[in-house]
Amino acid sequence: MEYRPLGRTGWQVSAIGFGAWAIGGDAWGPTDDREALAALHRAIDLGVNFIDTADVYGDGHSEQLIARVRQERHEPLYIATKAGRRLSPHTADGYNRQNLTAFVERSLRNLETETIDLLQLHCPPTEVYDRPEVFGILDDLVQQGKIRYYGVSVEKVEEALKAIRYPNVQSVQIIFNIFRHKPAEQFFAAAQERQVGIIVRVPLASGLLSGKLRRDSQFASNDHRNYNRHGEAFDQGETFAGVDYEIGLQAVEELRPLVPAGMTMAQFALRWILMFSQVSTVIPGAKNPQQAEENSRAAELPPLSDETMQRVRELYERRIKPLVHDRW
Template sequence: MEYRDLGRTGWRISAVSFGAWAIGGDVWGRTDDAESLRALHRAVDLGVNFVDTADVYGDGHSERLVGRLRRERREEIIVATKAGRRLNPHVAAGYDRANLTAFVERSLANLGCDAIDLLQLHCPPGEVYEMPEVFGILDDLVTAGKLRFYGVSVERVQEAVRAAEYPNVQSVQIIFNMFRLRPAEEFFPVARARQVGILARVPLASGLLSGKYRADTEFAPTDHRTFNRRGEAFDVGETFSGVDYARGLEAVEALRPLVPNGATMAQLALRWILMHPEVTATIPGARDAAQVEGNVHALDLAPLSAQTMARVGEVYDQYLREAVHPRW
């Protein structure tokens, strides 16, 4: 396992970590808790020491599974969770002291701990980034011992840049993968200058970059890849990274010749992300131990060549830039 510095926290976290959205069992189809726990334990066995979850993943179910993992292991496991999306309506005015404190207390109970390692605002409305009082509330929660550190999860590059201006933001979680190149162009230099950690989420574009899907692949009715392709439930960028499914399949086929012998498309996609030194960790999801092993073994791939990196950019320009780049 490779470990990288997370912001200015002093933590070194696993470059391939564990994203716990899918095990929440709400918008990824059916899950099995026993299988999910085996996946979590296998991740720790392989050196993963960072897990990312949220209070809305399965209405707290994901947090409770992660809390159980920590009770069952002796290793240090750093847990990041998120707050804000429980608001209904989800508006900037809801990011007040009472609501944020209540969200934190609920997550503390779900996780079974006294302090949250890293709390992230969960893709808040854009206006929140212009509300310094919100970040002041987070500072107060750190002082009170409820949080160790905090960061943000964002939808758009401009939000990441603005969030990084707040002095105590330690990390920014942002969609970054071979279908989303804009963060590297506009945000990564800012993060490097301010020593802000980057958590690359949706690294496999909701599975498109696994190379396993076809035009006739069907997903469960409760899976967001069925019901959110046009953003009916939440930001369309969360589903297949906002890429049109058919167009995404074409891009995958253009990328497939880059996969090294003995590797998978998913491993290539993860290794590509980690070629960017500004990225602290990528947080692919996994619902079973085999998926965990496949993700972690992306680190076994040799560094990608300059030609491979350039070809990824060419595929992006040809198939995706016009539709994706201006939006996020």
């Protein structure tokens, strides 16, 4: 496993982390807790030390599973969770001291810990980034010892750029993958200059870039790939990275010849992200040990060639950029 610095935290985090949305059991179809726990253990066996979750994943179930695993392991683990999406309605005014404190205390109980390693605002409304008092509340929670560091999870590059104006924002979680290049063009250099860690989510475009989906693939009723293709439940960019499903499938077929021997399509997509040195960690999800192993081993694979990187870029410019670049 490769390790990279996460901003100014002093942490060396695994280049491949573990995204724990899927194991919450409420947005990715059926789950099995035994398989989920085994997936977490397998990832840790292979050197993963960064796990990302949120208080709304399975209404706290994901956090509780992670707490169980952390009790059973002796390795140092960094657990990041998120707060804000429990708000209903989800408005900027809800990001106040009372609510944020309550969310943090609930996550502390779920995670069975006294201090949250990294708390991230969970894709708040854009208006929140223009409210310094919100970040002052987070500073107070750090002073109280309830959180060690804080960052943000964003939908848009403009939100990421606003967030890093605040001096104590340690990390930004953002969607970046073969179908979403804009962060590398407009955000990565600014984050590097301010020594802000970059956590990459949706690296496989909700499975499109695994190469395993087909036109006739079926998704369960509680799978967001069924119910959120047009942003019906939350931001459309979270599902297939905002790319039309049919167009995404066609683009994946064009990518297949670029995948080097010995790599799966999913590993190719993860290795592409790791070619960007500003990225601290990538957090693909895994619902079973086999997926966790495939993801984790992507960090061991050789770099992609300049020619391959250029051909990926050309495909993005031609097929995907007109659909997503200006939206996020």
